[in-house]
Amino acid sequence: MEPLGSLFQPSQVSTRAETKIAYSRDASRIQGPCQGVVWPETVTDVVCLAQWAAETGIDLVPRGAGTGLCGGATPQNSIVVDSARLRHIDVLNIQLKQVVVEAGVPLDLLNRYLKPFGLFFPVIPGSHRSATIGGMIATNAAGLHAVRYGRMSDWVEEVIVVDGNGDVHQLSASDRKIFAGREGVTGMIVQATLRLTEIPTSRSLTLFSFEYLAEMLKQVKQLKTNSALSALEYLNPHAAALIGWTARHYVLVEYHSAEGEIRDPAEMANLWGARESLSARLTQAGFPISEDPQFPPEALEDNLDWLTAQNIPVFGHLGVGILHPRFLLEDARIAELYYRVSASGGQISGEHGMGLKKRQWASEALKAEVLALKTRFDPQHIFNRGKLC
Ligand SMILES: Cc1cc2nc3c(=O)[nH]c(=O)nc-3n(C[C@H](O)[C@H](O)[C@H](O)COP(=O)(O)OP(=O)(O)OC[C@H]3O[C@@H](n4cnc5c(N)ncnc54)[C@H](O)[C@@H]3O)c2cc1C
Numbered sequence: 001m002e003p004l005g006s007l008f009q010p011s012q013v014s015t016r017a018e019t020k021i022a023y024s025r026d027a028s029r030i031q032g033p034c035q036g037v038v039w040p041e042t043v044t045d046v047v048c049l050a051q052w053a054a055e056t057g058i059d060l061v062p063r064g065a066g067t068g069l070c071g072g073a074t075p076q077n078s079i080v081v082d083s084a085r086l087r088h089i090d091v092l093n094i095q096l097k098q099v100v101v102e103a104g105v106p107l108d109l110l111n112r113y114l115k116p117f118g119l120f121f122p123v124i125p126g127s128h129r130s131a132t133i134g135g136m137i138a139t140n141a142a143g144l145h146a147v148r149y150g151r152m153s154d155w156v157e158e159v160i161v162v163d164g165n166g167d168v169h170q171l172s173a174s175d176r177k178i179f180a181g182r183e184g185v186t187g188m189i190v191q192a193t194l195r196l197t198e199i200p201t202s203r204s205l206t207l208f209s210f211e212y213l214a215e216m217l218k219q220v221k222q223l224k225t226n227s228a229l230s231a232l233e234y235l236n237p238h239a240a241a242l243i244g245w246t247a248r249h250y251v252l253v254e255y256h257s258a259e260g261e262i263r264d265p266a267e268m269a270n271l272w273g274a275r276e277s278l279s280a281r282l283t284q285a286g287f288p289i290s291e292d293p294q295f296p297p298e299a300l301e302d303n304l305d306w307l308t309a310q311n312i313p314v315f316g317h318l319g320v321g322i323l324h325p326r327f328l329l330e331d332a333r334i335a336e337l338y339y340r341v342s343a344s345g346g347q348i349s350g351e352h353g354m355g356l357k358k359r360q361w362a363s364e365a366l367k368a369e370v371l372a373l374k375t376r377f378d379p380q381h382i383f384n385r386g387k388l389c
Pocket of ligand 1: 026027061062063064065066067068069071072073083103104124125126127130131132133134135136137138139140141142143144183184185187188189190279280351352355384
């Protein structure tokens with residue numbers, strides 16, 4: 001068996017102690033031992049690595065920016081495969097509104113590139129500055145504008161994936177169950193063709209505040225019928241107080257029209273800035289653990305009430321029922337939350353994925369589905385071993 005270092009350029013592999021420490025966790029803080037890191041530069045590099053892993057039995061963990069919040073990119077005695085050098089934006093077709101990108105392209109980089117053409121990619125997680133297209137497809141990310149634009153699987157036209165046999169697959173949107181939201185267990189995504197949309201010509205915001213939840217949810221129902229709606233974000237009184245706002249329920253609404261109260265670009269940027277600073281500020285305030293339950297509309301009032309009564313800060317994408325309650329480290333109420341989500345017919349993971357953090361909560365149906373995919377694409381469990389199944 002060839003040593004890993006002999007397969008690549010020296011600059012593409014590291015087994016240095018400091019590198020292994022840096023790659024031993026993702027943004028979830030869940031840690032695991034890392035045996036080394038490889039930075040592939042071509043599809044052939046990934047094929048070579050998958051074949052080497054199949055020979056040695058060492059598993060591979062694909063990694064984008066490591067912003068995942070459930071240990072999906074955390075190794076377990078694995079080699080981490082960092083997509084940072086798969087960073088080319090290859091072909092833009094303005095007529096078709098499509099772009100071909102490598103998996104390691106960060107979302108904001110793509111949107112800066114697209115701006116002069118009047119186009120953008122509209123699935124925008126809070127981590128948009130660094131989250132990569134590959135990581136976003138693997139987690140089927142949603143985000144700040146999901147109420148209008150949905151999630152990744154709605155915008156991927158085609159992907160190229162290297163599977164655990166070292167085979168290269170060109171998969172279309174109709175194969176999305178093989179790759180979208182599969183958290184890298186079927187292989188490494190190396191390239192994607194994405195659909196794009198036009199940058200809206202008009203944008204405005206309104207910040208609504210409410211004393212009572214029932215009153216807020218009534219208004220939310222009304223707002224969701226507005227065809228210009230492009231974001232519907234929530235803050236509960238506890239989260240609001242932690243960023244210096246009066247402790248009330250808030251809904252930040254963005255319209256692709258001029259009907260909102262705030263139209264000045266600088267004022268809008270300030271308000272979005274406050275919303276986007278929440279995650280870091282809640283971490284600083286002692287609530288580092290971020291959950292992502294998705295509740296059906298009829299279960300929102302009861303569960304938001306419970307979270308607020310527990311003094312748990314909450315924000316999130318209320319338009320699609322995805323909330324981000326924030327917890328203390330090892331907070332026993334997280335398990336209670338999961339039971340509440342299951343009892344209400346919701347999803348324990350609305351957008352972050354299961355990773356290592358929630359694997360014991362994966363349903364038997366999901367495990368069976370993933371095992372069937374593993375048999376087909378990764379029989380030796382080379383990619384993301386022990387995750388999702
Ligand atoms: C402040 C903050 C805000 C966030 N807001 C949102 C939000 O609004 N919406 C949302 O959906 N998420 C959000 N997230 C979570 C996270 O940013 C997303 O899950 C994002 O899609 C992960 O992208 P990444 O490139 O960092 O992937 P990583 O964290 O590196 O990896 C995530 C998973 O994808 C797999 N993976 C990565 N690259 C590939 C690849 N090329 N091929 C196959 N598998 C791969 C990994 O193995 C892992 O299982 C947020 C995170 C933070 C820290």
